[in-house]
Amino acid sequence: MNNHEPHKWHIDDPVTVIRTYASASTSASARTDGLNWIKELADEWKSPFLVVDSEVGRLWNHQLQSLFSTSSGLYLMDAAEELKNTFTLDQIWGSMAGAGVRRDTPVIVVGGGLTCDIGAMAASTYLRGLRLMLVPTTLLSMVDACLGGKTGVNLAGVKNQVGTFHPAEIIVISPEYLDTLPEREFRNGMAEALKTALIGDPGIKTIIQEVSEAEYSSDQILEMIERCLKVKGEIVSEDLLENDSRMLLNLGHTVGHVLESASEFRLSHGEAVGLGMIAEAAIAVRFGGNSNLPEEIKHLLEFCGLPTEIEGIPSSEVLARLLQHDKKSRRSGRIWALPFDWGDCRLTHMTTDQEEEILPQVLSFLRT
Ligand SMILES: NC(=O)c1ccc[n+]([C@@H]2O[C@H](COP(=O)([O-])OP(=O)(O)OC[C@H]3O[C@@H](n4cnc5c(N)ncnc54)[C@H](O)[C@@H]3O)[C@@H](O)[C@H]2O)c1
Numbered sequence: 001m002n003n004h005e006p007h008k009w010h011i012d013d014p015v016t017v018i019r020t021y022a023s024a025s026t027s028a029s030a031r032t033d034g035l036n037w038i039k040e041l042a043d044e045w046k047s048p049f050l051v052v053d054s055e056v057g058r059l060w061n062h063q064l065q066s067l068f069s070t071s072s073g074l075y076l077m078d079a080a081e082e083l084k085n086t087f088t089l090d091q092i093w094g095s096m097a098g099a100g101v102r103r104d105t106p107v108i109v110v111g112g113g114l115t116c117d118i119g120a121m122a123a124s125t126y127l128r129g130l131r132l133m134l135v136p137t138t139l140l141s142m143v144d145a146c147l148g149g150k151t152g153v154n155l156a157g158v159k160n161q162v163g164t165f166h167p168a169e170i171i172v173i174s175p176e177y178l179d180t181l182p183e184r185e186f187r188n189g190m191a192e193a194l195k196t197a198l199i200g201d202p203g204i205k206t207i208i209q210e211v212s213e214a215e216y217s218s219d220q221i222l223e224m225i226e227r228c229l230k231v232k233g234e235i236v237s238e239d240l241l242e243n244d245s246r247m248l249l250n251l252g253h254t255v256g257h258v259l260e261s262a263s264e265f266r267l268s269h270g271e272a273v274g275l276g277m278i279a280e281a282a283i284a285v286r287f288g289g290n291s292n293l294p295e296e297i298k299h300l301l302e303f304c305g306l307p308t309e310i311e312g313i314p315s316s317e318v319l320a321r322l323l324q325h326d327k328k329s330r331r332s333g334r335i336w337a338l339p340f341d342w343g344d345c346r347l348t349h350m351t352t353d354q355e356e357e358i359l360p361q362v363l364s365f366l367r368t
Contacts, residue, residue, distance in 0.1 A: 016147065018229060020173040020222055037135070037172045038067045045106045045133060047072040049096055051119030053079050053111025056137045059180045064110065071108075073099025075122075079114045081265075084154050086162065092122040106131040112138035112185075113145030117160070121151035124166030134168040137177040139189020139221075140270065143196065143228035146171045148236040148246075158325055159257075165240060173229075175221045183305075188270025190304040193228050194297070195251050195277060200231035202342035205300060212303045248345050251337040252277035255363075258322040262314040267307075274306040275366055281339045282362040287348060289340035294365065297339075309368040316360055323355070 021037060047070065054076040057064060068074060075095045077088065107130050109119030116134050123132040136146040152163025178186065190208060197204035207224040210216065232249065239246040256276030260267050267275070278301070281293040298308045314322070326334055333351040340346055350358070 016167050016169065016171060016233075018147075018171045018173060018226075020226060021176070037174060038063070041133070041170070041172075042070065045108060045131075046070075048106045048108040048133070049099055049101050049130075050074045051092060051107065051109045051111070051115060051122065052076055053115040053137060055079065056111050056115075056177065060137075060177070067108070067110075072101065072105055075119075077111065077115050077118065079112055081114065081154065081159075084114050084118055084152075086153055086155065089118060089122060089125075089153055092118070093126055096122065096126050101126060101130070103127050103130070106133065108133045108135065110135040110137060111141075112136065113141040116141055116145055117150070117152050117163070120149075120166055120168065121153060121163060124151050124164045129166065132166060132168045133170045133172065135172045135174070138181055139178060139186050139225075140192050141189075142173055142175070142178075142225045143189055144192045144232060144249075146173075147229050147232050148249075149240060167240075173222070173225055175218050175225065178221065184268055187304055187306055188268055191252070191270035191274040191277075191301070191306055193224055194300055194304070195249075195273065196228040196231045198277065198297070198339045198342060199248055199251055199337075199345050200234070200343060201227050204228065205342070208300060209303055212305070244347070247335060247347055248337045251339060251345055252280055254323070254326055254334065254336055255279040255359075257326065258314065258319060259310065261322050262312075262318055263310075267310070271307050274301045274304075275308070275310060277301075277339065278308060279359075279362045279366060280336065282365050283336065283350075283358055284338040284340045284346075284348075286358055287338065287340070289338065293339060293341060296342075308366070310366055311368055313360070313363045313367055316356065319359055319363075320356070 019037065050071045052074065057076050073095055075092050107123035109116050116136060120132055120134065123130045134146045136142045149165040149167030150163060151166050152160035155161035193204060193208055197208065204224060204227050207220060211220055211224060235246055235249060252273040253276060256273035259275055260269060260272035277297050278294050281297050285291050301308050333349060333355060336348050336350055338346055338348045
């Protein structure tokens with residue numbers, strides 16, 4: 001594969017086409033070609049309205065200029081969770097109105113998961129829905145957030161409390177953008193890739209090790225991204241609205257969100273999800289899961305440079321309070337996505353009593 005021949009494939013989702021671009025070299029001149037998607041899609045996506053991560057706009061300005069100059073309007077967005085809210089959404093709508101966006105104006109969003117989520121929400125709601133292209137620029141958004149149609153903003157401190165389902169018509173994967181991604185953000189993406197290996201494609205483990213070990217090639221990272229998107233694509237095409245199997249994608253996130261909030265966001269999302277996967281594998285052992293799995297996950301997280309231990313474990317009271325916000329809560333307890341083995345994750349209901357007994361024990365497994 002070279003820069004001039006994007007690899008196109010459909011997931012089983014009726015709307016989304018994924019176009020991937022790998023560059024043969026990492027030289028500066030090749031990088032310009034790696035962004036060929038702008039030229040290629042220019043005819044079909046005329047005068048788009050753009051929502052762009054301001055950091056990406058700054059770092060990749062030289063390549064994005066041609067897109068900026070042919071757009072009908074541009075909203076540059078600072079990617080901060082405290083700005084992922086209805087106020088910013090209102091500003092994007094205002095900017096769309098100012099730019100004269102019509103029903104046939106397409107929207108292109110360039111940025112990480114945060115920008116994709118809010119930009120897609122603006123596209124899904126303005127004039128009751130506009131065509132959408134997503135260009136994810138972080139590893140996390142490439143392996144996970146770009147696919148599946150979830151859009152959203154935070155409300156009153158609760159993440160993604162308001163949102164819609166609006167799958168992108170085209171997703172452009174260009175791993176070139178990862179060249180400028182900070183290391184910690186890269187590791188966040190590796191945690192989600194590991195999650196996907198656990199859920200549906202154990203072979204991704206090997207690529208994770210290769211990518212973590214040495215300088216990886218564009219083709220290696222692309223293979224990892226494509227395999228992750230394939231697993232997610234199969235799940236969301238079965239259950240777009242998350243009534244059932246899509247809940248499997250929350251693996252690591254139930255404990256992860258609790259640890260992330262309890263740390264007052266000192267733990268990054270990927271770090272917390274990694275720890276969450278260890279704890280949830282330890283819970284699965286109680287229900288008959290593979291007893292080696294928690295250690296195996298630990299080992300792979302260490303490989304990726306992600307933490308496997310924490311200093312302070314939240315008290316039972318804090319745990320119970322934070323778990324209340326979990327979207328998988330039911331009248332009695334919660335549905336947990338538990339990893340029983342590689343490629344064998346199961347939705348398991350735990351009662352509140354079971355949670356109170358098991359959770360503090362498995363979390364103590366994470367203490368330094
Ligand atoms: N819709 C979904 O299915 C889904 C799934 C997972 C996560 N999410 C959402 O995704 C968000 C997290 O996304 P994220 O991890 O991609 O982080 P992010 O979008 O918050 O970006 C992280 C940081 O990286 C910077 N950045 C982005 N691309 C860069 C690049 N190429 N070079 C240098 N810097 C770059 C951003 O400016 C920001 O500072 C959360 O809000 C989460 O709720 C959504």
